[in-house]
Amino acid sequence: xxxxxxxxxxxxxxxxxxxxxxxxxxxxxxxxxxxxxxxxxxxxxxxxxxxxxxxxxxxxxxxxxxxxxxxxxxxxxxxxxxxxxxxxxxxxxxxxxxxxxxxxxxxxxxxxxxxxxxxxxxxxxxxxxxxxxxxxxxxxxxxxxxxxxxxxxxxxxxxxxxxxxxxxxxxxxxxxxxxxxxxxxxxxxxxxxxxxxxxxxxxxxxxxxxxxxxxxxxxxxxxxxxxxxxxxxxxxxxxxxxxxxxxxxxxxxxxxxxxxxxxxxxxxxxxxxxxxxxxxxxxxxxxxxxxxxxxxxxxxxxxxxxxxxxxxxxxxxxxxxxxxxxxxxxxxxxxxxxxxxxxxxxxxxxxxxxxxxxxxxxxxxxxxxxxxxxxxxxxxxxxxxxxxxxxxxxxxxxxxxxxxxxxxxxxxxxxxxxxxxxxxxxxxxxxxxxxxxxxxxxxxxxxxxxxxxxxxxxxxxxxxxxxxxxxxxxxxxxxxxxxxxxxxxxxxxxxxxxxxxxxxxxxxxxxxxxxxxxxxxxxxxxxxxxxxxxxxxxxxxxxxxxxxxxxxxxxxxxxxxxxxxxxxxxxxxxxxxxxxxxxxxxxxxxxxxxxxxxxxxxxxxxxxxxxxxxxxxxxxxxxxxxxxxxxxxxxxxxxxxxxxxxxxxxxxxxxxxxxxxxxxxxxxxxxxxxxxxxx
Numbered sequence: 019x020x021x022x023x024x025x026x027x028x029x030x031x032x033x034x035x036x037x038x039x040x041x042x043x044x045x046x047x048x049x050x051x052x053x054x055x056x057x058x059x060x061x062x063x064x065x066x067x068x069x070x071x072x073x074x075x076x077x078x079x080x081x082x083x084x085x086x087x088x089x090x091x092x093x094x095x096x097x098x099x100x101x102x103x104x105x106x107x108x109x110x111x112x113x114x115x116x117x118x119x120x121x122x123x124x125x126x127x128x129x130x131x132x133x134x135x136x137x138x139x140x141x142x143x144x145x146x147x148x149x150x151x152x153x154x155x156x157x158x159x160x161x162x163x164x165x166x167x168x169x170x171x172x173x174x175x176x177x178x179x180x181x182x183x184x185x186x187x188x189x190x191x192x193x194x195x196x197x198x199x200x201x202x203x204x205x206x207x208x209x210x211x212x213x214x215x216x217x218x219x220x221x222x223x224x225x226x227x228x229x230x231x232x233x234x235x236x237x238x239x240x241x242x243x244x245x246x247x248x249x250x251x252x253x254x255x256x257x258x259x260x261x262x263x264x265x266x267x268x269x270x271x272x273x274x275x276x277x278x279x280x281x282x283x284x285x286x287x288x289x290x291x292x293x294x295x296x297x298x299x300x301x302x303x304x305x306x307x308x309x310x311x312x313x314x315x316x317x318x319x320x321x322x323x324x325x326x327x328x329x330x331x332x333x334x335x336x337x338x339x340x341x342x343x344x345x346x347x348x349x350x351x352x353x354x355x356x357x358x359x360x361x362x363x364x365x366x367x368x369x370x371x372x373x374x375x376x377x378x379x380x381x382x383x384x385x386x387x388x389x390x391x392x393x394x395x396x397x398x399x400x401x402x403x404x405x406x407x408x409x410x411x412x413x414x415x416x417x418x419x420x421x422x423x424x425x426x427x428x429x430x431x432x433x434x435x436x437x438x439x440x441x442x443x444x445x446x447x448x449x450x451x452x453x454x455x456x457x458x459x460x461x462x463x464x465x466x467x468x469x470x471x472x473x474x475x476x477x478x479x480x481x482x483x484x485x486x487x488x489x490x491x492x493x494x495x496x497x498x499x500x501x502x503x504x505x506x507x508x509x510x511x512x513x514x515x516x517x518x519x520x521x522x523x524x525x526x527x528x529x530x531x532x533x534x535x536x537x538x539x540x541x542x543x544x545x546x547x548x549x550x551x552x553x554x555x556x557x558x559x560x561x562x563x564x565x566x567x568x569x570x571x572x573x574x575x576x577x578x579x580x581x582x583x584x585x586x587x588x589x590x591x592x593x594x595x596x597x598x599x600x601x602x603x604x605x606x607x608x609x610x611x612x613x614x615x616x617x618x619x620x621x622x623x624x625x626x627x628x629x630x631x632x633x634x635x636x637x638x639x640x641x642x643x644x645x646x647x648x649x650x651x652x653x654x655x656x657x658x659x660x661x662x663x664x665x666x667x668x669x670x671x672x673x674x675x676x677x678x679x680x681x682x683x684x685x686x687x688x689x690x691x692x693x694x695x696x697x
Contacts, residue, residue, distance in 0.1 A: 020090040023598035026072065028083040040586055043075050043084045044431075044579040051433040051547075056104040057088055059274045060383045063201040064303075066104040067091075073605055074433065074550070075582060076598075079426025079590040082582070085601065108201060112139050119143045126185055126233065127154060138200075141240050142187065144232030146200065151188050151228045158226070165360035167223035175213050177239050179204035187232045191225035191361055193333050196383070197303050198311055200230060203240045208379035211372070212362060220366030225359070255291070255319060255370065260284050262348045265386040276301035280386035281349040290327075291319040295377065296334065296349050297384055300341075308335025308357045315377055326373050330363040331380050419597050419610075420694055421535045426590025427555030427563055431582055432605035434541070434548040442503050444482035446512050449501040449541075449604065453490075454613070460688075462490045465654060466497035466536075468680075469526070469672050473519045476670070479512075489667075490688070493649045495531055495695040498608040499538040501552075509543050513571045516540065521564040528557040530674040535695065536560055539606035544575050551581075552606035554596065563588060611691040612640075614648065619690065630690065640692060647696040655684035 027046070031037040038046075050072040057068040069089040076083045091097040115137040123145050124131055135147035152159055158168050173181040179190035190209055196202040216222045261284065267277045278298040285292050295315040302309050311333050318328040335357030336344060344352060368376075374391045381387040442449075450461045468489065474481055481502075499520070504513045520538050527534050539552035551571070553560060566588050572581045600610045618637060619630040630648050632638055640646060657666040660679040671678045 019096050020092055022088045022090065023601055024070070024086055024088045025076075025598070026070070026084040026086050028081055030081060040075070040077075040082045040582055041579050043082060044582055046084055047072055047075055047431075047433060052435070054103065054107075056100070056107055058104075060196060061203060062196040062199075063104065063108060064197045064199050065301075066100055069100055069103055074601075075431045076596060076601070076607075077429040077431070077582065077586050077589065078596055079428075079592050079594045081593070081595070082586055085430075085432075085598065112201065113137070115139060115143065123233065127231065130154060138230075140200065140232075142232040142237040144187075144230055146230050149228050150231050151226060154186070154231065155183055155188070163223060163363075165223075165225075165363075167225055167360060167363060170212075170216050170222035170224050173224075176234070177237070178206040178209035178213060180237065182234050185234055187234045187237055189227045189230055189232075191359075192227050192230070193225070193311070193359060193361055197301065198306055198333070199303075200227075205379065205382050206240075207382065208376065211376055211379055212364075215364055215368065215372060215376070218366070220364055220368070222365075223363040225361045255324070258284055258291075260286065262350050263390065264348070265390050267384075267386060271384065271386070275299075275383050277384050277386065278345075280381070280384065280390065282390055283349045285350070286321070287318075289321050291321055293317040293319075294349055295387065296352075297381060297386075298344065306335065309338055310336040310341045312336065313381055315380065317373070317377075326368040326370065328363075328365055329368055329373060329376060330360060332358060332360045334358055419600070421554075421556045421594075421609075423532050423556045423558040424590070424592075425556065425559065425594050426592050427553060427559045428594075428596040428600075428607060429554075429582075429585045429589075430550070430552045430601060430605075430607045431578065432550040432552075434550060434605055436543065436546075436548055439503060439505065439541070439543065439548055442482075442484060442505060444480075444484075445504065445506050445508055446479065446481050446516065447503040447505070448481055448483040449503055450483070450485050450487035451498075451500060451602075451608075460490075460653075461485055461487045463487050463500045464498050465489055465491040465680075466499055466523075468667055469674075470499060470519065470523055472670060472672055473523055474516075477515070477519060479515060479519065489654045491652045491654050491682075491685075492611065492691060493652070493697045494611075494691065494693045495534040495697055496609045496611070496693070497527065497534065497536050499536070501539040501541055501550075501604055501606050503541040503543075503548075505543040510571055510573050513540050513542050514569045517564065517568060517571065521561070521568065524557050524561050524564065526672065526674050528561050532556070532558050533695065535609050537608045539604075539608070540571070541604075541606070542571065546575065549575070549578060550605050552608075554600065554607045554609060559590070611693065613651070614690045614692060616687070616689050619648065621687075637692070644692075644694070646692040646694060648690045649693050649696045650690050651688045652682070653686040653688055654682060655686065657682045657684075 027038055027043065029038055029040050029043060054069050054071045056066040057070045059065040059067055067090065070086045072084065072086045074085050076085050091100050120137050123137065123143065127150065130150065130153045131145055131147050135145050138144050138146055158172055162168055176182045176187065179194055181188050190204055192198055192200050194205045194209065212222065263282045264279055266279045271277045276299050278300055280295065280297050283294045297313045299310060299312055303311055314332045314334045316330050317326060319326050340356065377391065378388045448463065450463050452459050453462055471481060502516060524536055527536060534557045536557050537552065537554040539550060541548055541550045567584065570581065570584065572578050596607065600607050602608055614637060618634045619632045622629055622631050632648065657680045658664065659666045659669045659671045660681050661671045661676065662669050666680045673680050
């Protein structure tokens with residue numbers, strides 16, 4: 019598997035005008051942290067491409083985000099794992115229905131549910147059963163047209179594609195859903211606009227899902243936040259030349275949505291300009307009377323008035339043989355003898371801008387129709403096209419992230435299973451880090467731990483380090499304190515006491531150099547989970563934060579949301595995002611460094627100074643582009659105190675105070691880091 023940290027949602031207003039406050043982010047974290055969810059292309063359960071573990075909330079200056087880890091399969095075994103997990107997730111979340119709910123559905127449907135019925139939870143409690151809607155509401159279908167469409171004015175919409183009848187709800191046809199599956203949401207943008215058109219005295223007809231019904235009071239509106247757009251301006255179409263135009267999909271559209279192309283065919287018929295438009299896809303669907311389903315549009319324009327008087331949409335279904343033949347010809351030569359289902363019809367005058375938008379929304383997830391119809395490129399549309407057509411971006415600059423004074427701090431609150439901490443028996447445990455050096459992995463703590471332990475000794479706070487580790491000195495102005503784990507009945511009190519020690523340490527560091535960056539992490543055992551609170555920032559900003567949260571570590575899991583709001587409220591308003599690769603495997607944040615192996619440079623003496631001779635062009639380019647220095651990383655074997663002369667680890671003196679320095683007597687050079695913070 020390939021693992022990537024991703025932002026799942028944040029607390030800013032999105033392109034659809036919806037905002038999730040930090041309380042909602044914490045509620046989502048609380049509901050989802052124990053169980054993963056499938057990550058599906060465009061919310062399509064039939065097209066899972068990864069697995070997401072929801073992990074924590076990242077509080078940046080001005081923004082807060084829900085963070086997760088996305089697992090992307092690298093081979094067939096990985097894909098099988100994702101497919102199996104998705105299937106289990108669907109069964110557990112959508113088809114495991116309480117008997118009480120089943121009984122209520124049976125009562126509300128007057129005992130008409132058959133023995134083959136499938137009970138479901140798709141954001142509402144419902145049932146899938148052959149022709150259950152005509153059985154319950156036969157009057158809806160007394161005046162259907164030749165395509166079995168019903169008159170739209172009979173329906174009362176409570177949500178796009180969802181219509182109430184008494185205590186029940188019925189739905190637009192399942193072919194309005196991605197890949198024609200009831201597991202997926204309806205095409206909300208299209209169905210919402212379709213409903214608005216109905217209020218302009220047009221004659222509308224629509225296909226209804228005959229086999230699914232739900233309880234109205236259980237319905238929760240689904241929300242999708244993939245930005246989708248439609249044209250916003252008018253222009254004449256009477257001069258569009260006749261014939262076929264093809265828009266071929268780029269790699270992104272082929273990869274994510276299996277769209278091959280869209281074809282647009284204009285011709286004259288009687289007194290009308292006629293448009294036929296078809297999307298060609300190579301995604302195989304299951305459980306339908308066809309193997310490939312292609313969305314199809316038909317429209318008519320009055321030649322004399324240039325008014326659009328008709329628009330309808332359908333699905334053309336192809337077998338393997340039919341699709342092979344279809345790929346060899348264009349839309350003008352296509353045989354009409356296909357598996358064909360009309361979904362909707364609009365008869366009457368349609369504004370050109372609305373006409374364009376209806377077509378674009380019907381082809382949701384496929385921007386080729388929008389390209390053909392030449393939408394006005396407002397800022398949102400330009401940003402959308404730019405983002406959707408770019409699969410990867412260059413993130414190397416994240417490795418050289420900087421934190422200057424008064425730029426705000428970063429905090430991360432994550433939830434973890436208590437089972438992962440069963441090996442730690444003491445009340446306060448130091449958890450060393452593992453880092454890759456010169457073809458090997460070292461268990462390390464950074465040298466700042468020495469000062470921290472001395473301050474704890476002065477306050478008679480006992481620390482436990484269950485794993486043997488090496489003391490590493492990074493010769494820069496960055497200090498990552500190792501993660502601290504608190505367990506037992508005194509966990510909260512001990513965490514608050516440690517917070518006062520960290521506050522004192524940060525004040526000492528700030529008095530020495532205001533450019534220093536510091537991170538720390540407190541993992542605390544609560545009743546049902548371990549909660550990790552970690553912080554990173556310039557020492558000036560952290561020294562302002564810590565007095566505000568002193569003795570305010572949440573005493574229970576229910577207080578975490580309020581604590582996050584406190585952290586968020588006191589932060590800077592400067593926009594400043596922490597790179598997601600600064601979140602480590604222990605679900606805490608730390609200042610990540612770009613480590614350079616000794617093989618990539620040579621140490622030489624120049625004018626009595628040790629300098630590094632670098633021949634690697636990539637390193638040289640990084641240093642020039644990001645204004646970096648190369649600074650050493652050393653394993654400290656022995657050091658003494660300049661003030662008292664004792665072994666530095668054992669004395670009570672603290673460097674940065676009273677002119678005290680740590681004099682290194684013996685060390686091993688391990689490598690170097692590229693940094694803007696050379697000491």
